[in-house]
Amino acid sequence: MxxxxxxxxxxxxxxxxxxxxxxxxxxxxxxxxxxxxxxxxxxxxxxxxxxxxxxxxxxxxxxxxxxxxxxxxxxxxxxxxxxxxxxxxxxxxxxxxxxxxxxxxxxxxxxxxxxxxxxxxxxxxxxxxxxxxxxxxxxxxxxxxxxxxxxxxxxxxLRSQLNPHFMFNALNSIRALVYENPTKAQQGITQLSNLLRNSLLADRRKTVELREEIKTVEDYLSLEKVRYEERLQSHIELDPRTLFWQVPPMMLQTLVENAIKHGVSKAVSGGFVDVTSQLDNEKLHLVIRNTGVLGDKEASGGFGLANTTQRLELLYGPDARFSIGQEDDNIVRADIIIPIQSDTIFRRREAVQKGV
Structure with missing residues (x-):
């Protein structure tokens, strides 16, 4: 009535x-x-x-x-x-x-x-x-x-940020490869287009599957390796149970970008970036480790760190956490904890049934 x-x-x-x-x-x-x-x-x-x-x-x-x-x-x-x-x-x-x-x-x-x-x-x-x-x-x-x-x-x-300096450096690296290694240049253009597409789609999606976000990170690392060559080493190790976990788009890419920009690039002999994932008490635990010295967080992380903290709070509330600190004298470690969500449970069960 x-x-x-x-x-x-x-x-x-x-x-x-x-x-x-x-x-x-x-x-x-x-x-x-x-x-x-x-x-x-x-x-x-x-x-x-x-x-x-x-x-x-x-x-x-x-x-x-x-x-x-x-x-x-x-x-x-x-x-x-x-x-x-x-x-x-x-x-x-x-x-x-x-x-x-x-x-x-x-x-x-x-x-x-x-x-x-x-x-x-x-x-x-x-x-x-x-x-x-x-x-x-x-x-x-x-x-x-x-x-x-x-x-x-x-x-x-916050989701739609992509460092314009990276775009400039990536284009210069690809240009240098056009005559030296055309096949690798084509591959670089494909990877750069994937990054651009994901950046444009980021403002339309609140979360993406971790496996999709990792592909973005891999494309980014491949482009950076063209620039840094042997000075950049990377390793990604994921728990299969975390592949369908929902994470903020472009979040890991931003943290990896900061790790290279403020860590690896400043090391005389280069350095490494490691990304790992695991489940801990029904929570996703992501770890990014890289060569570097943290120092002042504002100077070292810039917008990326504040971006990550705000996005996690907006999406998941107080149950999500982000922290960054010095693991030892020359290694910086960033930890992200994301609570489970109902759609994540559904995707995990669906993946298990399909044998993924």
Missing amino acids: SKRRVYWVCQIFGWTSLILVEYLAYLFQEGFDPNALYLAIANIGLGISLTHLYRLMIRRLNWVRLPFLQLAPRVLLSVFVLALIMTAVNLPIDRLIVPTYFVDEPWIVMGYIMTWGKTMLAWVLSYTVYHYVERTRDAEIEQILLKTSIRDTEAKV
């Missing part, structure tokens, strides 16, 4: 029940009087009309957005006006129908206003509080949606 239909059902049922109780009380005391019946029917219509006008007014004036100290006096004034109108209609007619009730009653007008005021106050408070609470809830939902939208936008920006 729609809110509008619920509102009208409550209006008609509520006012009819209230006036009917008063009319039955009069009927038991005074007997049947057609004028009293007509007045009861008129009061039902008048009560519905007045309270509906109040509803239209507060919606038009948007009172539910007001602070409580501004809303309260407006509500009390509305109750008084509504009670005054009901009194103005009922009092003259009641003087004609039941004149005996008005004998020796000096405060009869005030009594009518108080009686109708209680009724109107109950209705107005119920309606106003309902909409005040609903408006507060809608505002909270809007804030949640806004925060979600901001987080999604931030995640898209």
